[in-house]
Amino acid sequence: MNLIIRSASIDSEVSSGDFRSAMRQLTGGVSVITAGRGRDISGMTVTSVSSLSVDPPALIVSINRESSSWPLVKRYGFFGVNILTSDQIDIAERFTGKGGLKGVDRFAGARWMTCASGVPLLVGALAAIDCEVEDVVERHSHAIIIGRILNVEVSARTAALAYWQGRYVAIDQDEDAAKLAEVSVPVRKTARKV
Template sequence: MNTAVRNLSIAQAVSAEDFRGAMRHLTGGVSIITAGRGDDISGMTVTSVSSLSVDPPSLIVSINRAASSYQLIKRHGVFGVNILTADQLDVAERFTGKGGLKGADRFAGAEWTTRASGVPLLVGALTAIDCEVEEVIERHSHAIVIGRVLDVVASQRTAALAYWHGEYVAIDREEDQLKLAEVSLPSRHVHARGLR
């Protein structure tokens, strides 16, 4: 394993508020991480999922080490990634813990299934990915969990839920392509006329 660790001397620390504000400029896809089996389940809303490798299929997710989901992931060695559609805002909100919902109570109001690992996967998600933990790297308040993909269930839907500047945003491939075409067509005609 090639690991480079450097101890940098930083004259002035960046405040958590400044860093949080800076990261709000980064648009993130909204996913629900699910963990556990049977009645001992929990989950959380995240924007920290990213692909790692295509061969073998694997991904990474950053999870707060104090989260109940993290303890279940460590115990069982498996987790689910449920990439939400634009109309699953209510699911995203339930899994943030707002309203005091915890554990299995967060799963109410939606349909769930299981695949190879046994973790709950959201029926109707844009994509539901069943993962086995390959490695966990603990740093500061969070852990980077590397998951080897066991199974993928993809829907035909095209509208995704994203998070940007502290707000949920719908991104619809078909609808947004039409909007871009409407905006760009007039400029193409002007440019084309100018070449004649």
């Protein structure tokens, strides 16, 4: 059954600035999307990666159709999702295209590997996920890409990189667990050892 919840043509009274302010409050995990083969590669920093389903393993990412990665995703039908650790801010910055870096030049200074799809995957990422494009919804400025998972490499690292209110935030499991332990002393006193 197709359910149309609301017509897409309704004029919105919400300004893009107000919407942007609201979205700044949403904490996002930082990943780099990679696409292409050989030297015909590019990539971009995103916070829009989200899990779609576990069975089958699939995810979603939303990318701007003006980005240099989009034609490569369309042409090859594959992409990589590289979930960054807290000490990979430099990589995140390179892949926003700041300083005019384009294509293959964004990949300099880090180690990359390939799996089944042939797209570059970041060695040392918190997780590097090889994906095949299953479906695409082109809507407004963006393309929502559904990726079927071909392979995952998961690191033992525990420090993640997030983005919140326009800045990068490190989430360190050890440090944050220590802070939680400080505030949860009364609870821990009553906790039973098993």
